Amino acid sequence: MAENGLNILLAEDDPNFGIVLKDYLELHDYQVTLCPDGMQAISAFSKGKFDLCILDVMMPGKDGFTLAREIKKLNADMPLIFLTAKSMKEDMLEGFRIGADDYITKPFDSEVLLYKIKAIMHRKGASATDKPEVTEYHIGQYKFQYKLRLLHYHGEISKLSPKETELLRLLCQHLNDVMPREEALLRIWHEDSYFTARSMDVYIAKLRKYLRDDPSVEIINIHGQGYRLCAQNGVTL
Known part of the structure; x- marks a missing residue:
């Protein structure tokens, strides 16, 4: 089945x-x-x-x-x-x-x-299935350690801010699927307004810069819906 x-x-x-x-x-x-x-x-x-x-x-x-x-x-x-x-x-x-x-x-x-x-x-x-909480993600060639707020890429390490960390984690949870804009605003900013939406756009732009070195990784804007984090061989651990 x-x-x-x-x-x-x-x-x-x-x-x-x-x-x-x-x-x-x-x-x-x-x-x-x-x-x-x-x-x-x-x-x-x-x-x-x-x-x-x-x-x-x-x-x-x-x-x-x-x-x-x-x-x-x-x-x-x-x-x-x-x-x-x-x-x-x-x-x-x-x-x-x-x-x-x-x-x-x-x-x-x-x-x-x-x-x-x-x-x-x-x-x-x-x-x-009673598995432990997912705290580490592979996004293409990147490794993202959620609890440590660290993003690894071939020996280079970036320290993420709290909001960058939460937003990237939510994108990872929707990996290769649409992350609804409203869901992100309510879960992370706790409000859906013009100002919080613009703030999220700024953080999306920051995450794109962090992930720009791997051509297989991309954050796509899905008009009227939200964002999709696309990555080849993306897995969670």
Whole structure:
């Protein structure tokens, strides 16, 4: 089985869309429990064992945000993906404040959802298998020691500032995937505003300078979404 039978809780009040998405995910070897509203979803979550939750934001009785908060109280480490028909910035920020791993606006490409699920489960792999916290990353020919705030390149060592360290770590956690701008601002700057966004752009420019000696490493600006740290042979230890 390609996805090792991972169990997904899907909360979606549109019956047609919910069934289609459930069938699609099960076709790719996921086990899916479909709930038509938040009340049934929290009941199913409290009784079952799930690896990831996909929650529609707009649902009768109990909306996706309320459901997510209740899920996080039961399991603070549960990965969450929000589905919404709206692309309002306020809703996206609320989702990330609650602890969302990703946020997808309908309509969306189903293959993109699969890719996001794989990326999230890969990032969650360390805690899911009780591995120690990742503190060292290989980014192309660079070695990044998170706790020491050191970046190594062929004997040369750069000392990073605290914010540079946190931003590079977050990029590494999304290696070769998009790091959402909102996620970085809320986790590191604790605020999404014009000024904090400009500050993050400055730190991205600094990180690009640190990483410029390896042509296989690049931080790409994904317009309207965030940044992607691309690296060949990038691994975490």
